[in-house]
Amino acid sequence: MPRLWTATVEGHRREVRDAVLDAAAALVGRHGLRGVTMSRVAEEAGIGRATLYRYFPDLESVLHAWHERQVASHLAELASLRAGAGSAGERLRAVLAGYARLSRASRGHRESELAVRLHGGQDVVRATGHVHGMVAELVEAGARSGELRGDVPAGELATYCLHALAAAGDLPSETAVHRLVDVTLAGLRPGT
Amino acid sequence: MPRLWTATVEGHRREVRDAVLDAAAALVGRHGLRGVTMSRVAEEAGIGRATLYRYFPDLESVLHAWHERQVASHLAELASLRAGAGSAGERLRAVLAGYARLSRASRGHRESELAVRLHGGQDVVRATGHVHGMVAELVEAGARSGELRGDVPAGELATYCLHALAAAGDLPSETAVHRLVDVTLAGLRPGT
DNA sequence: GCGCGACGAGACACTGTGTCTCGTACGCTA
DNA sequence: TAGCGTACGAGACACAGTGTCTCGTCGCGC
Incomplete structure (x- = not known):
């Protein structure tokens, strides 16, 4: 069973995760709560929408x-x-x-x-x-x-x-x- | 210019309005905030959805x-x-x-x-x-x-x-x- | 009674959701 | 360095709810 979660990959995932959280916070601050959607968070974080759903369910x-x-x-x-x-x-x-x-x-x-x-x-x-x-x-x-x-x-x-x-x-x-x-x-x- | 807002009609509108507010409060209490939609409020209040939009914009x-x-x-x-x-x-x-x-x-x-x-x-x-x-x-x-x-x-x-x-x-x-x-x-x- | 306006029902375009598939790119292992 | 596996981006899809509109009906008010 090969180790999938090597240090580098995991590091990448953390970076993406942090970018998502930062993006969400930025959007709330900029457009208010109503203006925050999964689509916009993905865009703001610079990742695909489907990818975002692999990190957070909603x-x-x-x-x-x-x-x-x-x-x-x-x-x-x-x-x-x-x-x-x-x-x-x-x-x-x-x-x-x-x-x-x-x-x-x-x-x-x-x-x-x-x-x-x-x-x-x-x-x-x-x-x-x-x-x-x-x-x-x-x-x-x-x-x-x-x-x-x-x-x-x-x-x-x-x-x-x-x-x-x-x-x-x-x-x-x-x-x-x-x-x-x-x-x-x-x-x-x-x-x- | 005929008076449209006679006492009776206005009374009816107040009744409907109150029913809408009661319905909304009931839905929030029952299904939580996420479970409240304009569609459900109209249904709970017993009026049509389009009618609800004549009373409240959102x-x-x-x-x-x-x-x-x-x-x-x-x-x-x-x-x-x-x-x-x-x-x-x-x-x-x-x-x-x-x-x-x-x-x-x-x-x-x-x-x-x-x-x-x-x-x-x-x-x-x-x-x-x-x-x-x-x-x-x-x-x-x-x-x-x-x-x-x-x-x-x-x-x-x-x-x-x-x-x-x-x-x-x-x-x-x-x-x-x-x-x-x-x-x-x-x-x-x-x-x- | 008749007319005006509010009403219910439903169609419509639109936005956002959550899932899925596909081809690609990149990191890991040999 | 070659390949293999996995995560990725893009896009299609069905579904929910929104907000607007039309149409036929009902009832209050003159």
Whole structure:
């Protein structure tokens, strides 16, 4: 049984795959979601339409794969922030600030984000669930040390954090985002 | 020039229009967004396809109109809460609690919500902008009276509130939603 | 009752989908 | 370097849904 997937061929396939994802993202940004079709993606990526179908079964899969590529890098970045030094509260602030920055940076892709969320569903939930778990752990630790409130389940507080910080996408300046992180954290402090 | 739009004919048109919107909402809920087509909407509403095109130019318009109908009733409800008695802070709590409850109640329609947001764009922004203004006013008043923090622009705080309360859609119980409102409001209180 | 206009049904051209076949070009192996 | 195998591009195909149009029918309003 001859080895078909030699390094070179596989490398080629990765290049094509990346070109497809880039093409899809570019088309969404340029023509909006309605303007993206399998035909145009193939054309933009410089491959035949039939070839595109050998890589992805439908448009949803293309957008989904693109989204996964985005999320992977974001997750890695947040994980490194979580692993930093300091108390649970300090590391939580770092992670939340990072999440807010990422939310704001990718607000241009919000349209595609929504599109993926609409149909992709499952894996998106898994990815955001990963971030949610990360935040919930830090909140739990902060509550145990008394830095944060303990009268509300950590999971609920994590949900609150992620939604509140999504507001970063609507804010005009980075200083406003900084204030948003402060306000959000204020909601986590122990009551009077 | 004969009057064509007599009361009866106009009434009929409203009935048909409502039936179309109901049909669209039902189809989205039943088959998901991908399963909704102009053909199916017409069939579900019990009218001819060509007739449907006399009411709405495309599917986007149908979903958009449905969304507007929803938002109108929500806005009215929130406005009545704002007009209630009590201090700015108390009325703010009432409005935010109402918003959270509405967010949670319509989480089943979140898919359609996203769909409308994807393409409708303009009017959705206007509607949410209306709510945003309502909240911002109350926050501003609360800041003047010293009930709420004044170190962050009221508009930013309103943005924070609306996003944070959207988390209500992900919470399992009404008591959890109540806690969410408390946490969100905690973020608005004056700093130590 | 009669007329105007809305209606349902169906035909039509068009776009995009997903599958298939064919001949070609290129990388891998001998 | 020669061949073999595989992925590729191009194009044909049936199928879905769209948006427009026509035609015959039905019913409200004068």
